[in-house]
Structures are given as structure tokens and as C-alpha cells.
Amino acid sequence: MNTPKVADHIINWLKTYAENAKVKGFVVGVSGGIDSAVTSTLCASTGLPTLCVEMPIHQAQSQVNRAQEHIAQLKERFSNVSDTRVDLTSTFEDFKTSAPEAEPSAQLDLALANTRARLRMTTLYYFAGLHGLLVAGTGNKVEDFGVGFFTKYGDGGVDLSPIADLLKSEVYALGKHLDVPESIQKAQPTDGLFGDSRTDEDQIGASYDELEWAMHMQDKGKTADDFEGREKEVYQIYLRFNTNNKHKMVPIPICEIPSELK
Structure with a gap:
């Protein structure tokens, strides 16, 4: 950079x-x-x-x-x-x-x-x-x-x-x-x-360096099965947060009313 x-x-x-x-x-x-x-x-x-x-x-x-x-x-x-x-x-x-x-x-x-x-x-x-x-x-x-x-x-x-x-x-x-x-x-x-004294890593279970790596792996289309050991654990942590918090990262859903109902 x-x-x-x-x-x-x-x-x-x-x-x-x-x-x-x-x-x-x-x-x-x-x-x-x-x-x-x-x-x-x-x-x-x-x-x-x-x-x-x-x-x-x-x-x-x-x-x-x-x-x-x-x-x-x-x-x-x-x-x-x-x-x-x-x-x-x-x-x-x-x-x-x-x-x-x-x-x-x-x-x-x-x-x-x-x-x-x-x-x-x-x-x-x-x-x-x-x-x-x-x-x-x-x-x-x-x-x-x-x-x-x-x-x-x-x-x-x-x-x-x-x-x-x-x-x-x-x-x-x-x-x-x-x-x-x-x-x-x-x-x-x-x-x-x-x-209290808990850090972000304490809450997430992975460091930011590890999460950055996981983001790059997701961009490459990798799955958890592509890794083992700590890398697999980190990638699973990342995917869990990414999935569970998707509602924060996408636009608020709008119920669109069909024109024939208006």
C-alpha cells in the first residue's frame, strides 16, 4: 500500500x-x-x-x-x-x-x-x-x-x-x-x-491478521476443507461470523409490493 x-x-x-x-x-x-x-x-x-x-x-x-x-x-x-x-x-x-x-x-x-x-x-x-x-x-x-x-x-x-x-x-x-x-x-x-479487559481477539477467537488471511481465502473461493489445523479453525471462525452477521453487511430487506396489488 x-x-x-x-x-x-x-x-x-x-x-x-x-x-x-x-x-x-x-x-x-x-x-x-x-x-x-x-x-x-x-x-x-x-x-x-x-x-x-x-x-x-x-x-x-x-x-x-x-x-x-x-x-x-x-x-x-x-x-x-x-x-x-x-x-x-x-x-x-x-x-x-x-x-x-x-x-x-x-x-x-x-x-x-x-x-x-x-x-x-x-x-x-x-x-x-x-x-x-x-x-x-x-x-x-x-x-x-x-x-x-x-x-x-x-x-x-x-x-x-x-x-x-x-x-x-x-x-x-x-x-x-x-x-x-x-x-x-x-x-x-x-x-x-x-x-472488562476482553480484547477483540478474545471475543472472535482469531487475530486480525488471521481474519485478513481468511478474507483473502474467501475471495479465492476456498472452503474449510482446503485447510487443516489452526488454518481450518480460523477459516471456520471467519465463515461463522461472516454468515451470522450478514444482516449487518447487506442493505435492509424491503418487502416490495407487486404492482397489481397497489
């Missing part, structure tokens, strides 16, 4: 899109991870107003520290960057108290994790509407089109996706080129939605 040219291409694409949409700039949720760090830096590089929003919900202090380090660095580098912090912990707890009580289960844990993501989406659109900004998505190609590792109408609810055609390894390459803080470049990827 020609990293400098890819960065320039995305920056120009963002600027042109915003100008054509007649909006002022961008709002980005900053989590302390590589994807949001790269996205917010690309948005800031357009020269257009870029609002970085920190939205902790029972967040690990290490994630908070990385997010704040990145935002502070961006504000030093770009005069068009501003930030705000909305602690959604009490809002999340109020929701749990207001919702009907449910028995502890993996399904409940996942539902609450997705609720966190959707509270953040609502917050970002509040600021977008308030200031005339576009919500910039932070999903990469593996998450958005490989395993569907995002929350529908949560972090998947955005106006535009600047890094969604980049594999995770390519996002890291951009992060290095864009001088993203080293602490973020070295941190284990995590969605931070469960209030």
Missing part, C-alpha cells in the same frame, strides 16, 4: 464529501483505539472543524488515558480540532434500571454491550445536528465487511466511512504514517463494550 497517497486520497475524499454535502466538518467518537485515532486524524487533516467526542461508560482507565492522550496531541497539531466529553455511565445505568429486569445470561451481556454502542451513536448525532457536522465512522474492512464485528445502529450508524476499505494492518500502517500515539499503535484492539 502506498500509505502517503492513500492518506491524501482519504483526506481529499472527506473534504470533497463535506463540501458537497454543505456541512461544516466532522464529529468522531474517540475511544483510545487505532481505528478512531486514524479516523479522527484524517478528518482533522482536512482543515475542516473536527469534534472529537469521548464517551466513557464504565471504561477502563487505560482506554480513557489513550483517548485523552490522542485528543491532546490532535489539538496541539491541528487548530481546527475541538473536543468534548460526555460520561454516559449514569445514562447507561438509568437505562438498565428502567428496562424490565432480565436473568443474567450471555444474551443479556451482549444486549447491554450493544446498548452502550447505541447510546454513543445517539450522542454523536446530537453533536452532529447541533453543529452541522457529519458523523465519521471508524470501522475497518475486516469489521465492516468480513466478520460484521460492530453494532447495528451503534458504531455502524454513521454518515460516511473513511477507512472501511482498509484492512486492519493497513489502518495500523496509516496510524504510523499519521503519527498516532505509540500507546495506541501498541494497544490490543478492544471494543470496550463489556466493562
